[in-house]
Structures are given as structure tokens and as C-alpha cells.
Amino acid sequence: MNDVAASVGIRAPSLYGRFKDRASLLGAVELQVCAELAGVLGKAVIANDPEGTLMAQAKAVRRFATRNPNSYSLLFDVRSVPTEEGASARAATLVPLMPSLAALVGERNALAAARVLTPFLHGFISMELANAFRLGGGLNAAFERGVSTILRGLARWTED
Numbered sequence: 001m002n003d004v005a006a007s008v009g010i011r012a013p014s015l016y017g018r019f020k021d022r023a024s025l026l027g028a029v030e031l032q033v034c035a036e037l038a039g040v041l042g043k044a045v046i047a048n049d050p051e052g053t054l055m056a057q058a059k060a061v062r063r064f065a066t067r068n069p070n071s072y073s074l075l076f077d078v079r080s081v082p083t084e085e086g087a088s089a090r091a092a093t094l095v096p097l098m099p100s101l102a103a104l105v106g107e108r109n110a111l112a113a114a115r116v117l118t119p120f121l122h123g124f125i126s127m128e129l130a131n132a133f134r135l136g137g138g139l140n141a142a143f144e145r146g147v148s149t150i151l152r153g154l155a156r157w158t159e160d
Contacts, residue, residue: 023081030080033071034089040064041096050100051151057097058121058147065125076122105157113154120150
């Protein structure tokens with residue numbers, strides 16, 4: 001809390017006047033990050049092109065994470081305190097993906113498809129942010145191929 005207060009040019013007691021503890025401060029940051037990410041995803045929609053939209057959204061998530069690594073990592077921090085408001089904000093980040101996923105795999109399979117695509121995105125992005133790809137090579141091409149492979153596989157799903 002002291003570091004946060006210092007970084008915004010106030011003293012810690014002033015920060016405690018707004019947030020009761022670290023968890024409430026992180027919760028407020030989580031809500032802001034989710035709103036920003038949802039906005040980024042919403043801007044990446046390509047009319048009448050579900051696969052193009054999903055690729056654009058995948059790239060948008062990656063750019064967002066690269067530009068905001070600490071904020072992005074907060075979304076997946078296991079030490080964060082789950083709240084109903086935070087869960088709603090996280091769910092709202094998926095809203096821009098759902099129409100394209102539904103167009104690709106059907107309405108009933110859209111959430112399952114999101115649960116297939118999201119771990120790939122997060123895993124790749126997290127490894128990239130941690131500088132874990134140490135063998136060199138074209139990360140952009142690998143990322144796009146990974147997303148394309150998943151989208152092609154999802155496109156083969158049928159309604160149950």
C-alpha cells in the first residue's frame with residue numbers, strides 16, 4: 001500500500017481512506033483492467049467475419065498484455081480475492097468474443113469454445129511475458145498459427 005501511495009504521490013493513510021486493504025485496492029484495479037480489456041476486444045470486431053474477428057481479438061489481447069503486463073497478470077493472480085463483482089467483470093470481458101464464437105460453433109458450444117481458446121491465449125502470452133520462449137524464432141507467426149489451428153478445430157464442432 002505504501003508503494004502504491006508513493007507512486008501516485010500521496011501518503012498511505014490517504015489511500016486507506018479510499019481502500020480498506022490491499023485486497024480491495026486490487027479488486028478495484030481488477031474491475032478497471034477488465035473494463036479496458038473488454039473495450040479493446042469490442043473494438044477488434046470485424047463485421048461478418050467470425051474467424052477474422054477472433055484472430056483480431058486474440059492479437060488485441062496479446063497487445064494489451066504486452067503493453068500492460070502487470071495489469072494483465074493481475075487477472076490471473078491466484079492470490080486475488082474472488083468477489084461477485086470481479087466475477088461479473090471477468091465474464092464481461094468474454095462478451096465481445098461470444099458472437100463470433102457462436103457463429104463459429106453454435107450458440108450452445110460458444111462458452112466451451114471460449115474455454116478452449118482462452119487457455120491457449122493466456123498460456124502463450126504468459127510465457128512470452130516471462131521471456132520463456134528462449135529458442136528464438138518468430139513468435140508472431142507461432143501465435144497466429146496457434147490461434148488459427150484452434151479456430152480451424154473449433155469450426156469443425158457441430159451443435160449437439
